Amino acid sequence: QVQLVESGGGSVQPGGSLSLSCAASGFTFSTYYMTWVRQAPGKGLEWVSSISNGGSNTYYADSVKGRFTISRDNAKNTVYLQMNSLKSEDTALYYCATVRHGGTWFRIADFGYWGQGTQVTVSS
Numbered sequence: 001q002v003q004l005v006e007s008g009g010g011s012v013q014p015g016g017s018l019s020l021s022c023a024a025s026g027f028t029f030s031t032y033y034m035t036w037v038r039q040a041p042g043k044g045l046e047w048v049s050s051i052s053n054g055g056s057n058t059y060y061a062d063s064v065k066g067r068f069t070i071s072r073d074n075a076k077n078t079v080y081l082q083m084n085s086l087k088s089e090d091t092a093l094y095y096c097a098t099v100r101h102g103g104t105w106f107r108i109a110d111f112g113y114w115g116q117g118t119q120v121t122v123s124s
Contacts, residue, residue, distance in 0.1 A: 002026040002113045004096050009118030012086055016122070020081040022096030022115055030054075030074040033099035035111060036081050038092035038120075048094070049081060050105040059105055064090075086122045093117040 008020040035050040103110025
């Protein structure tokens with residue numbers, strides 16, 4: 001069955017860095033755009049970043065552009081999110097998800113399979 005398992009979350013001080021990973025199984029990973037979405041406490045889902053199936057195209061929300069980097073390794077069926085210069089407003093539960101074939105890479109309604117999420121807390 002399809003599985004997406006996020007890891008790498010934790011607590012960090014403002015200005016620090018974290019690297020998230022999402023290991024995929026049960027589907028042909030290399031054919032899917034992949035995405036990261038977050039949900040801050042008491043708020044709705046926010047699209048963060050997406051990457052094309054081959055990895056050559058990447059997209060970022062304005063709130064994380066220049067600080068976060070998405071990448072993937074199709075040989076390892078894994079997508080990553082490197083987060084630098086973290087701010088308190090980055091505190092959230094971070095999910096990885098697939099973008100449905102033919103879907104839009106920033107449209108949450110077009111995201112298909114989801115992981116369980118990994119918590120990121122940025123606090124002094």
